[in-house]
Amino acid sequence: MRVTLRSGAPIAPGHGVSLRAILDPPPGPASPGGYDFARDAWFDRVGAVGLALTPPQEIDPPTPSLALKIEMTLNGLRWRLAERLAEDLRAIGQARGAGLVAAVTTSHQDWLDPADTDDLRNSGLAHMLAIAGLHTAAVTGFVFAAIRLLVSAWPWLALRVSGKKLAAFGGLVAVAVYLALSGAHPPARRAAVTASVAFLAILLDRRAVSLHSLALAALIVLALQPVAVVEPGFQMSFCATAALVALAELWPRRGGLIQAPWFVAWPQKIKDVGLGLIAVSFVAGAATGPFAIQHFNRMASYGLFANLFADLLASAVLMPALVVAGIGEALGVAPVWFRAPLAVAGWSGQGILAIAHTFANAPGASHTLASAPPIALLVSYLGIVFACLWKGRLRWVAVPLALAVMVWPRDPAPAAWIAADGANAAVVLDGRAIVLKPTVRAFASEAWIVHRGLIAPFDPDAEAALAFDCNKMRCLPHVGVTPAIGAWWTRRAPKPEVLNDLCRASAILILKAQVETPPSCDGVLVLRPSDFARGGAAEVFPSATGDGWRLDWSSSWRGLRPWTGQVLHQ
Secondary structure (H helix, E strand, C coil): EEEEEECCCCCCCCEEEECCEEEECCCCCCCCCCCCCCHHHCCCCCCEEEEEEEEEEEEEECCCCCHHHHHHHHHHHHHHHHHHHHHHHHHHCCHHHHHHHHHHHHHCCCCCHHHHHHHHHHHCCCCHCCCCHHHHHHHHHHHHHHHHHHHCHHHHHHHHCCCCHHHHHHHHHHHHHHHHHHHHCCHHHHHHHHHHHHHHHHHHCCCCCCHHHHHHHHHHHHHCCCHHHCCCCHHHHHHHHHHHHHHHHHCCCCCCCCCCHHHHHHHHHHHHHHHHHHHHHHHHHHHEEEEEEHHHEEECHHHHHHHHHHHHHHHHHHHHHHHHHHHHHHCCCHHHHHHHHHHHHHHHHHHHHHHHHHHHCCCCCCCEEECCCCHHHHHHHHHHHHHHCCCHHHHHHHHHHHHHHHCCCCCCHHHHHHHECCCCCEECCCCCCECCCCCCCHHHHHHHHHHHHCCCCCCCHHHHHHHHCCCCCCCECCCCCCCEEEEECCCCCCHHHHHHHHHHHHHHEEEECCCCCHHCCCEEECCHHHHHHHCEEEEECCCCCCCCCCEECCHHHHHHCCCCCCCCCC
């Protein structure tokens, strides 16, 4: 079960709790073709979601199984480590960076300010919050380089063992430790598999960075988690990595070093590194852009520059500093030489948040785009894969295909939307979404607005009042609102005169009460709870003949799957 607690200090992970909560089956998509939380919950073995009615009380649970006991112990360790990191950073005056530092170390975002989270998303740096390829590569790469350096600095050992293979083994250990500390979420698991394949390739005298090793990592991930193929994280991470491997194959390599004064060699080296970083940021952004638009409906105008600076700061400073500081925190010791890297990590976290704030608040920083038809994402994906795999000039033919999501014509926006349980609705007027009850099912209505690329109301209550006459019991559309949606929100039967008013004013009527409709409802599309139980959320379109309305239900997009039925186990 996944239960949301009310405000207040929660009990730390790893303890047994007792509470009262309202439970429901995992919800389906907020709109047809939208994100299906119930599908992911089914594969994650989450059978119910709910809201806690009472504060959690700590109890002694029944004796857990060995696997559950290990998981609870790890969760408790992760929480204590995040607490200690946040407290130590506050103690040295790095309170603002504490939230990001704790998030990239343990995945706990409890210490991250919501405003900073919004800045990271609007600047194209949302990937900083999910421990994935960037974090794993930086941590394990630092461990690999550090071990190689230490072996090389000890001549006796360097002559007797392979420093590269010993470092690869150390990298595998770092992968396992970081995966456990991060909570082993799906993005972290995918990154761990990819890094492990690379280190195993080194141990077996194979190329660590190649499309073959990437394909092997993708097959392992899909064997362990087949549903990953439809998840944005899998699509974005492997397409970005494939694009970067293809870039590495194309990147020109200089010959032998020439002897030159430092004031000639260093500017050349800085220029080469700068061009390389720009190319990496551009290629990775281009490879993940179609998926970000299709799944998240968001395009960051300055994402290239934000990632250029933030990724460099995270991979070169933040994560290596956290490796050193994290060892000290985990061992429970904090001498001065452990405090120094922790302070560096705090400064780096503040720097990344400052970069995110700067680019998120620049003019035209973020644009919302409607999702393209599903075929467009498939075309973009095939274009990216062809450009990565094909060698020769013919690969550039795939570039227009890769841009399919951006240029593909969008379907006409619906005229209205109705929530999955009929508890809310919205109409589209001049490209603006007018929500009948702005505070009810707000997450679902916002998700639908973003999915369709509509303009969100600046003052939802005022705009709703201009189009509808609503109270706690019912909503009546004003004259001229199309489609004229009326609603009776409660299970209590309305008075006959009220029901007649609703029928006469509405073309579509939502009824939560089980009542017989009067003759005045003839010709009105009446929707009852049974309709929503079968169909879920709905979008309203003009009928083909133009004299009525057609509903597109989310159930028709989901199909018959194990997670689409509401089966209660007694």
